[in-house]
Amino acid sequence: MEQSAKPEPIAAAAILTFHDAVELFLMLTSEHLGVTVPDKGGFVPRYFDSLHPDKAGPTGIDLAGRLGVKRLTDHRNAFKHAAALPSGAAVVQARDDTERFFEENTPKVFNIAFDSIDMVELIPQPSTREQARSARSAWQQGDHLTAMGTLAIAFEELFTAHVMNPGHGYSPFAFGPAVEHGAFMGLKIARAITAASDERTHRNPTRAVEDVGKKFQHLSSTVLEMQAALRVMTLGLDLHRYFRFKALCPDVLNYADQRVEFYDPGGRFQADEDGFAYCEQFVLAAALRLAELEGHTTPTWRNAR
Template sequence: MPETTGAPKEEPSRIREAPINAIRSQEMQRLAFIRLLVQQGVEQSAKPEPIAAAAILTFHDAVELFLMLTSEHLGVTVPEKGGFVPRYFDSLHPDKAGPTGIDLAGRLGVKRLTDHRNAFKHAAALPSGAAVIQARDDTERFFEENMPKVFKIAFDSIDMVELIPRASTREQARSARSAWQQGDHLTAMGTLATAFEELFTTHVMNPGHGYSPFAFGPAVEHGAFMGQSFARAVTTASGERTNRNPTHAIEEIGQQFQQLSSTVFEMQAALRVMTLGLDLHRYFRFKELCPDIHRYADQRFEFYDPGNRFQADEDGFAYCEQFLLAAALRLAELEGHATPTWRSAR
């Protein structure tokens, strides 16, 4: 990133006028994180009071990170002391920064947000529901207007995929976004589901040491015809039954076994998701939005949509994309605790 002091003024100006691919990868990662914060703030703002108040802090963090990145990107030194709004809006203005400066929009909105944040954080004054909604609108408008000014890109065009640490998952997320943009919604949603399954498998398996403690045993199989299979298994070895009609008791046992395995299957999946630190309700919505995956013995798989759910719904795709991102980040965090130090030292 550009240094905050001693940078020649013409260099930041050249960067600012450059096309999107001139944005450095580290800057793009930070922009992706900022967009993630804004999305989290929007979700928090929709929660009931007083939980929604946390959005004020999230929105302010996002704005502050953006202003810090902007000062570095333009090579403008911002004073350490003074009010939050004048420190950045005045210091970055062309009147002070010269030709490399920029006239940022949304000063009044950021001032309102800062006042609510300071009252909440330093005086324990909970913001009202109306204040939270106002902060949401001010924050979204701030980024919509200033992102193109500083980085020459639209705020909603920032790809949060850059935040995914695992390379294979990151590539799958990119493929899903590409398929979505081309109108292949079934493949796009199915690719997100496949990427999550691979992350999931990584979490519950312990390579070289069998199942991890988070697997809660081997994967439980379930299916629609397990009851019939059980009934056939308790007949004679040749497959012939002692009676033309299968015994009702055997069928009932088989049905109970089928129901039990289906229940344990769902419980095991829920436990695995919760140990990953993900919200179970969000997981179920993710599963509901994504298509079913049919796997073949030769490792091939295909996506199918029995309910024809995949219309042009950008919000649904964005939800699943963000869920995958949250899972990838959470798994990366847990991997630091997965291997004992005595084993990794070998």
């Protein structure tokens, strides 16, 4: 869906992905119903005719969207086998046909609504999965600010849990220890330098010492942003997707008494269904990628223990 919204000709690749999704659904349907589909013949008749009750009997099903899948298949074959680039209108139509296909056939085959399927359950990390569930619940209750803020927390906690591996030193995704950062760090540094001076006349930081504190604060802020970007890129995620995720989510304030608040500086926060779905999918992608990479970086002797 996201790929199809990109400008031409990049959006054309969505035709292939839409067709793959429909084909995998039809394969799963044949397995679920226990119906054998022939290997030869046209794509549409192979599945739509073979799965129909007229041929499959009582276990068969009359699938909807045959004409739309036929259009999608024609565009896919022309693009893949004849290098015929689909137009923007063809991509939009393919997106609509694919969406309608899943919405109409998922209840028919599996007796569940397509929009009720929640990919959050695929998140392997228990804490992150629970945060994502909480975000979904808050969104459904109309508390959009909390929902988006909870997704931001879920993403941060996903990395926080891997910055340090207890007993094993830093994670390869850490890029050094967590950098302390705060709005008044520069002033604290300046006061600490002044307090260490033997000159009692310097009760308040001088201009030069304040400059040192400010530069230290700017440096720590820059390193913090670089660490976040490196961790995202290490996962193989698009950095621009991360920037959009950060822009969509509100800022998170963590207090010493464990309170958490979400706020929207400048009124830039605009919550809508597409934005929430985007951020939810981003957290899911990060969680799955992190779990995959852990399998390659964790020594086998640790698992044995």
